Amino acid sequence: MIKKVLIGIGVLLVIIQFIRPTPNKSTDQSKDISTIIEVPEEVQKVLRSSCYDCHSNNTTYLWYDNVQPVRWWVEHHIKEGKRELNFSEFATYNIEKQLKKINDIGEVIDNDEMPLKAYTLMHKNAVLSEAQKEMIVNWVNDTYDLLDSQDSSEE
Ligand code: HEC
Known part of the structure; x- marks a missing residue:
């Protein structure tokens, strides 16, 4: 009985490998945040290595991300x-929305909510150092003020 169940699970695992979601891959940068907001290179680097896998149209997959059922979860x-x-x-x-999202970025970083723990477990280089957090939060504050002033000057 147990053997049959195990074989069943094995067969299922093989079958689901053929069910592939479309990968989140695009090189289109035309609407990227950096096209409308100044994102210093250092900030950009951190966002790209710690956030873009889940918050952009271009994910860098690890080899096991392609193994089901991990891929569905990712x-x-x-x-x-x-x-x-x-x-x-x-x-x-x-x-x-831009203002709200910029503000949210500062909050999730301040509260250590992002990057997700499930992610940093396997992506050690995505863990933010205190200095990186400070840099992002400073950038968030400056950007928020700038956007806000542009917003009210248009009214
Ligand atoms: C492993 C994927 C993953 C990574 C990496 C990741 N996020 Fe998220 N993020 C999510 C998911 C899923 C949600 C929505 C569910 C939730 O809020 O937990 C979310 C929600 C958010 C939100 C809105 C939630 C709120 O409470 O306002 C912000 C802002 C955010 N992420 C910013 C970031 C930033 C900044 C980074 C990089 C430092 C980052 N995320 C890295 C998956 C990720």
């Missing part, structure tokens, strides 16, 4: 993450 994070914040489409957000 793809779910990407879908949920992009729904909240997509750096690749930031330029399409209206000003209120």
